[in-house]
Amino acid sequence: MRTSLPWLIAVLVSLSLGACSLAPQYARPALPVPEAYPVATEPQAAEFALDWVHYFQDPDLQALIKLALENNRDLRIAVLRIEEARAQYGIQKADRLPTINGTLGYERSRSVLTQGQKFDTDYYRAGVNVTDFELDFFGRVKNLSSAALEQFYSMQDARESVQTSLVTELATAYVNLLALNERLTLAQDTLQSRRASLSRIKRRHEGGLDNAIELKTAEIQASSAEASVSALAREQALAINALHLLTGDKAPASAMPPKPLHSVQVETVAPGLPSQLLEQRADIRAAEHRLIAANANIGAARAAFFPRIQLTTSAGLVNDDLLGLFGGGSDRVWSFTPQLVLPIFNAGRNQASLDLAVVRKDVAVAEYEKAIQTAFREVADVLVVSRQIDDEIALQSRIAEADRERLRLATRRYERGVANYLELLDAQRSLFESDQQLVKLKQLGLVNKINLYKALGGH
Template sequence: MKKTSKRHLPGIALKASSLAALALCAACTMIPHYDRPDGSVAGTYPTAGDAAKAMGNSTSGIPAASDIGWRNFFTDPRLQKLIELSLKNNRDLRAAAFQVDELRGQYQIQRAALMPEIDLQGTGTRQSVPPALSQSGTRYGSVYQVNFTESQWELDFWGRIRSLSQAALQTYFATAEARKATEILLVSQVADQYLTLLAYDDELKVTNDTLATATESYRLAKLQFDVGTGSELDLRQAEGVVETAKANLQTQVRLRQQAINNLVLLVGEPLPDDLPAGTTLGEQKLMTDIPAGLPSDLLTRRPDIMEAEAKLKSANANIGAARAAFFPKVTLTSNAGTISPTLGSLFKAGSGQWAFTPSISLPIFDGGANIAGLAVVNADKKIAVAQYEKAVQSAFTEVANGLAGRGTYDAQIEAQTRFTATTQRRLDLSNLRYKSGVDSYLNVLTAQNDLYQAQLSLITAQLARQTNLVDLYEALGGGWIEHTGDTPRPSDVEYSIEPAAPAAPASATTAG
């Protein structure tokens, strides 16, 4: 017994080692090792003005932008409601969500190719055979059969199907991150458009005030001209100021209405009449001391960068599929069931039948198609690398520009505010000198026009400061969560007012 058992051990060991080798081969792919490319950006952001101070100790203890909820960043109740409505109704965001569903389905289709496809088929045939060709002498015959059929199932020895499945998965992740980027961008677009609308409101107020003052000046100039104490030159100059203010008023009314139309498009529905009361442009209290962190932090904060990296990983996985195309393809086809000349005996003993057909195909000559296919996917990867690096560099530039603005706009507005006050004082003095007869009316009109332009410039600077903060918040990855402290939802989960249940399937935020 011992000799017999020893004689069988080598065969058993050989069989076991063959199965192990087969399993190991089936578990491998030809996907190249992935290394994240260098973003080719500096290790720190450049600073301008007071940006360095804003990035220093004043930001200690403040969460990163991606961890700040948009309701905490935007405190205007009216703006909060508009953002909420846009996240539910915006059509671009809906289309992005549908694209996520589409790519999820395509990934599941590609992954299903790893499993055999089994169908149940039942057929019944009644046929007539010439007596001369019938071995039994029976002219008529019947054949009934029921089969479980497995279509051609490719044994993925070289990982071709798994490479394609991995490429589809990364494409799905990229689409989910693109949807997340669309949502973050939408939040900032709604805020920017709302702030622009507030700026037009302020400009209209300034223009209306200027028009009222200019109209009164024109009335006095006309009265003096009518009684012979004023010149026509003064009259026409005063009239020109009035007409200029009227033209500016119509321009601002038009731009304001267009801003409302753009806001309606972003929100996805007409603006409700019961919106909460908002605050003016100058009363907006946006967070200013947001830590910028390091450029490397953008790799995990910015969904557009994560989207570009997922596309790169997908291109990398396609290389594995192209490499596997050079190796033999093994497929299995089989069926098993019952066959009988009568329907009643179809499932009786002795009616079983089966067929098993393995096949192997080895590419010998294809006119260079496989070589060209490998060259294509290698080029696609190089393109994806360049696009990833461009995404990192663009993100770095956006943040750097935002920090430069944060460090300079405050000082600009302070200077512009002082200049506006000085211009107002100059107008007051010009009026006094004109009424005292020691100065011409031209100086009054010049001071009045300078004050008007200074007030508009101040509003423009205030708008630029606010939108710069909004854009910096978005550039640093802010706008995904609603409240500070919320657990970020996966990238493929849509916004909901009520907290959503934790998602079971893996998503782009958990991709390795």
């Protein structure tokens, strides 16, 4: 029996590891979106790498992204969540194999016979034991381990999704800052122009050429331009603070030099088919891993209706002398205690657990489908904007150029005394608004390209 016991345990463990699974066979849900995007595009090759190093080619932006990936706290939390899931999977995986402990103990006891005789005995024991190891014939522990593994994979993809969002948010904040720099420069130029006009009108008013209404109007417009400068300076400071937060407060001023928006180069990428999002988008992959985990949990809940076999066994040496415990005179002892636990009555707990597992799988299916629909909409929105934004920028550029020519003519007419100040003021205001709108459209175009990086699952 001493030689057959280890073999018996090994056979039972092998049968346990090869246990059947009561989990439903997993099948990926059908795509809950159309087969093509609303706006037709040339499909991009599926193997195209949407990495931020190649997509964002501006060196200053690349430096900021690198700082963010090294120091951003949201990304750091996501990495720690991966380690948490890794540890949880390790715990669940360990339950599939027996836990073997070494023991060394001492026991002293007194026995009393019926005649009143007393006997004191003491002995030392050393050995190994396996306590309450579950023979997983119905796959309960295996499914729990599989669910933990899928949760680990989900956390890995969630970390990539956080990185994608971080890169997108930082690139957007960078573009917003550049746009604010340009708008602030325009506002400052307008303020100087209106202050110059105010000085000129004051002189003309003192000479009797302009009336008090024109002087007061010039003062109001100068104050309005000053207020615009102040508001844009405030927005600029907030944009800089946003970049500092995203980079973990590591962004130096040298990494944010003022430059025109057109200097920011972004890779041109055409989206592929909607089905490619399943592999490209980390959030969709994470949602599917959570769905597979929920599917495995159903198998674990079903297994609770079947008998559970628990194994407790031990083997070791016994001697009344500690020094002789590992010598040749020690007695060998062992025990083998299998236990069958059969669920009879638990007030519906097992059925409720199964119902809960099924509902959670249905929730996971809905979340998976929602992730796909959200991704499809994000790509579709980007395509719609891309289709229109270039035309709007070209049209607004012509409007700004026309306003610039109008201001030049109005200035000449005013200086010659042919037009009044209100005509000049209207031309100045129109050009300022046109230039501001043009900068906003260029900003929108760049932000839309940044959103395409996120929508297609950049990393």
